[in-house]
Amino acid sequence: MSKANLLDRRAVVSRLLKDRKGAIAVGGLGASTYDIAAAGDHDRNFYLWGGMGGAVMIGLGLALAQPTLPVVVITGDGEMLMGMGSLATVGLQKPANLSIIVLDNEAYGETGGQVSHTAASADLVGVAKACGVLDSRAISTMSEVEAFAASLHDVRGGPRFANVKIDGANLERVLSSRDGAYIVNRIRGSLGHTPI
């Protein structure tokens, strides 16, 4: 399955979240959540184990509520395809502190590797740009990942979108907590909000 010259997803995510400071990271259902967990558990990690298609909208709700903090959505091509309309919603709201990264292996890795639309025809960078997310780019090298990682912390320069073509290898799962109330309350606690 793996092709030469494609980036390793864990290396990409670990670089994106290195020196994250106060950033909140949202991981889409599936391997992206494992990648975020692999980069290190953190009280501002928003792990998703369901709600497919909702990762960008969760990121938007967070970004609007916390405009001074970087909010980073890291998801897969299948999850992004299911919530493609949310790019139009982000394009309309233009949250300057929101960054969206799609780890694009052109497949539904979690269900057996069936090919996704991005393998043949769908261009998510084009979709994001056409939806009004003007800073939308395709990434294929680690130096581009590094540049993007630095830009995440500019909370006045977004929204921004990056599609990273990654190696299709199925890596060992790194399981995060899957208790939603715990995950959300831990983020809230880190922001100074108390339980009801």
Place this chain on the structure above:
Amino acid sequence: MHARVETAASWPEEIFAILQRFEVCQVPYVPDAGHSQLIESVLSSSTMRGIALTTEEEGVALLAGAWAGGQRGVLLMQSSGVGNCINMLSLTQIFRFPFLTLVTMRGEWGEFNPWQVPMGSSTQAVFELAGVKVLRASRPDEVREVVEAGASQAYNACTPTAVLLSQRLIGAKVFTK
């Protein structure tokens, strides 16, 4: 083309006042004629942000994120949009966050368009199967009380709640050539 009833009702303003009192900040919506007055109030408010969606399920996810970030919200939609939310409504149980939605009903009272009837007929059952408590207001004079109860249990008790605003209350949409 359809004729619009131009007489402003007072209940949308009562809803707006309740949302203000509960410090609601994010108001995602898919437009509906029955919500038009409330949407206008939200869009001209300095404390609330109206967020136009492409599909209603986006609003459920948005409100989960808003809550994680410390803000309250409310989702405005019509009954046909409830079906678009089903899987995303899982988040209300998983995160146990204060989910409130106000739903304008179609397909139940003098409906002209048969396409509105199937989803309008199953709206309440869909919510209940998804674990969302359902309250209903059918007369203008009960809207305030019902929406206040819904907001209280959603925001104070983190009990996911839908308030259905009856088609009888809103008035059936009039279709003319």
